[in-house]
Amino acid sequence: xxxxxxxxxxxxxxxxxxLFVLPFxxxxxxxxxxxxxxxxFLSFTxxxxxxxxxxxxxxNYKRVVGDKFFWRALYNTIKMWSLNIxxxxxxxxxxxxxxxxxxxxxxxxxxxxxxxxxxxxIAATSVAFLFKTLLDWKYGTFNQMLLTMGVxxxxxxxxxxxxxxxxxxxxxxxxxWFGNSFIMLMAGVQGIPSDYFEAAAIDGAxxxxxxxxxxxxLLRPILLYIAVTSLIGGLQLFDLPFLMNxxxxxxxQGAPSGTLQTTVMYLYKFGFETHQVGFASAIAYxxxxxxxFVSIMEFKFIGGKED
Amino acid sequence: xEHKIKKGILYVALVVLALSCLLPFWLMIVNSTRSGVEITxxxxxxxxxxxxxxxxxxxxxxxxxxxxxxSIKVAVPATLLTAYFSAITAYAMAMYEWKGNSLMFKVxxxxxxxxxxxxxxxxxxLCQKLRLIDSYVPLIVPAIAAPGIVFFLxxxxxxxxxxxxxxxxxxxxxSEILTFHKIVLPIMSPGIATMSIGAFIGNWNxxxxxxxxxxxPRKMTLPVMISTLNxxxxxxKNQGAIYLGVAxxxxxxxxxxxxxxxxxxxxxxxxxxxx
Numbered sequence: 001x002x003x004x005x006x007x008x009x010x011x012x013x014x015x016x017x018x019l020f021v022l023p024f025x026x027x028x029x030x031x032x033x034x035x036x037x038x039x040x041f042l043s044f045t046x047x048x049x050x051x052x053x054x055x056x057x058x059x060n061y062k063r064v065v066g067d068k069f070f071w072r073a074l075y076n077t078i079k080m081w082s083l084n085i086x087x088x089x090x091x092x093x094x095x096x097x098x099x100x101x102x103x104x105x106x107x108x109x110x111x112x113x114x115x116x117x118x119x120x121x122i123a124a125t126s127v128a129f130l131f132k133t134l135l136d137w138k139y140g141t142f143n144q145m146l147l148t149m150g151v152x153x154x155x156x157x158x159x160x161x162x163x164x165x166x167x168x169x170x171x172x173x174x175x176x177w178f179g180n181s182f183i184m185l186m187a188g189v190q191g192i193p194s195d196y197f198e199a200a201a202i203d204g205a206x207x208x209x210x211x212x213x214x215x216x217x218l219l220r221p222i223l224l225y226i227a228v229t230s231l232i233g234g235l236q237l238f239d240l241p242f243l244m245n246x247x248x249x250x251x252x253q254g255a256p257s258g259t260l261q262t263t264v265m266y267l268y269k270f271g272f273e274t275h276q277v278g279f280a281s282a283i284a285y286x287x288x289x290x291x292x293f294v295s296i297m298e299f300k301f302i303g304g305k306e307d
Numbered sequence: 308x309e310h311k312i313k314k315g316i317l318y319v320a321l322v323v324l325a326l327s328c329l330l331p332f333w334l335m336i337v338n339s340t341r342s343g344v345e346i347t348x349x350x351x352x353x354x355x356x357x358x359x360x361x362x363x364x365x366x367x368x369x370x371x372x373x374x375x376x377x378s379i380k381v382a383v384p385a386t387l388l389t390a391y392f393s394a395i396t397a398y399a400m401a402m403y404e405w406k407g408n409s410l411m412f413k414v415x416x417x418x419x420x421x422x423x424x425x426x427x428x429x430x431x432x433l434c435q436k437l438r439l440i441d442s443y444v445p446l447i448v449p450a451i452a453a454p455g456i457v458f459f460l461x462x463x464x465x466x467x468x469x470x471x472x473x474x475x476x477x478x479x480x481x482s483e484i485l486t487f488h489k490i491v492l493p494i495m496s497p498g499i500a501t502m503s504i505g506a507f508i509g510n511w512n513x514x515x516x517x518x519x520x521x522x523x524p525r526k527m528t529l530p531v532m533i534s535t536l537n538x539x540x541x542x543x544k545n546q547g548a549i550y551l552g553v554a555x556x557x558x559x560x561x562x563x564x565x566x567x568x569x570x571x572x573x574x575x576x577x578x579x580x581x582x
Contacts, residue, residue: 015405017404019484021396023451025452027452031448032426032449035426035427036426038428042428116328121564125512126533129534129536130332130335133546133553134331134334139346141350144350183575184576232422264515277432281428284424284425287425288424291422
């Protein structure tokens with residue numbers, strides 16, 4: 001073993017790189033790679049969180065596929081994500097159009113940008129608590145404001161009604177994330193050479209034509225990035241519905257009537273409440289394959305042909 | 308003239324949107340100074356006089372400063388580890404030629420795309436085996452390996468660092484690690500700072516992982532502590548105290564933001580124009 005010493009290794013200075021990346025690799029293998037593989041292994045077992053896992057083949061996956069509550073949770077999650085992404089991207093696009101308009105030359109971009117981004121900075125737990133209290137049925141400040149303004153005649157039970165609760169979560173999600181999307185789109189627009197816009201203006205292209213024919217196609221990579229990251233994040237929705245459900249405290253039940261139960265809440269229920277760890281692992285992997293599939297679809301649709 | 312009116316309408320719309328971002332926080336601050344009775348009877352945009360009472364009610368139930376310091380104990384070391392080790396890893400990947408470099412890059416990209424729920428159960432299981440439940444170690448040490456930040460800093464290093472500079476240092480006889488510490492780190496520092504602020508906020512706001520790992524109430528981080536608030540207090544009576552609790556968790560981040568919003572915004576912009 002004498003032949004291998006640090007000194008020898010350092011003779012070729014490119015070898016220093018191995019020492020530099022070593023801490024990362026060790027921690028990465030232990031805390032990133034191993035847990036992912038361990039979850040995969042557990043998904044083929046029956047495991048109660050103690051003792052030894054018992055191998056049971058693909059039974060957990062069969063159970064996931066046949067479990068109507070899993071599909072309901074997935075449906076809830078996608079429903080909330082869809083409304084959120086439409087609002088979030090719609091607003092971000094409108095803002096990008098306004099701030100990149102060469103005719104209006106809107107000022108104070110840094111100030112607006114910072115304010116629009118603020119909700120994203122606050123912990124989802126604090127946001128959840130704040131809105132849960134503001135939206136309180138009987139005594140919430142939000143209902144009081146609407147009553148005073150005459151918008152509503154009696155208090156709306158925002159988080160207790162199956163018609164409104166999921167939409168409230170989606171709107172809060174959009175409120176938290178539109179600033180983030182706007183900043184990314186705006187950064188992309190600022191990267192487009194201004195000649196493009198000037199040329200379009202000379203050719204007499206209107207605002208919407210310029211936006212549709214120049215801005216959006218050139219922003220495609222960023223749009224793809226937002227769509228994929230938002231999907232990965234959105235299908236993992238947990239904090240808000242876990243804390244803001246119609247029940248009293250934090251709960252995985254997704255009250256009212258399970259409409260707020262997301263897939264990760266469902267996973268949490270089995271992984272950390274009822275201790276059916278193998279089943280919870282299978283839920284995690286099923287969700288992963290669904291996310292993977294949708295991401296590939298997004299690449300196909302938004303990514304388009306490489307030209 | 309028409310142009311000016313349109314522009315005016317545009318500004319009004321932008322300001323209304325900005326107010327909708329600020330209003331909930333303003334109501335939070337106002338309500339944290341009003342009594343429970345006042346809050347349940349009417350709303351107000353102006354502060355009241357019950358801040359002290361709310362404070363007493365809140366801290367009678369839970370000492371949020373414990374959670375505050377716990378969060379600092381977790382978020383500060385985790386951020387420092389992320390900053391240093393992401394930088395040195397990114398530097399090695401960007402500036403050296405070694406076997407496995409391109410493989411490592413591919414693995415990092417793949418892991419950036421893997422949703423964290425996929426590792427949640429395996430991670431918990433690992434911590435059980437290592438007897439690290441209810442400890443801060445699994446909240447801090449994994450910060451050494453942050454694939455997304457390494458990815459960004461690798462691109463950043465490639466575009467800001469010149470090989471000629473490194474050659475000069477080597478000719479002067481500086482060791483590789485000394486070159487990194489004395490020359491590379493200062494040059495990379497704007498990129499590192501940008502990423503660190505993002506990492507800090509992520510650590511500070513993290514909820515799910517501390518929730519599953521920490522059992523002892525006095526070890527809980529701020530978000531976990533906040534989430535237990537309405538479990539025991541009567542919402543109706545003490546809404547003011549709850550608003551105050553939320554305000555205590557939110558105001559520090561708002562202060563940090565007011566000082567370094569420029570860096571935070573540029574870190575998001577960087578995420579968008581990666582390629």
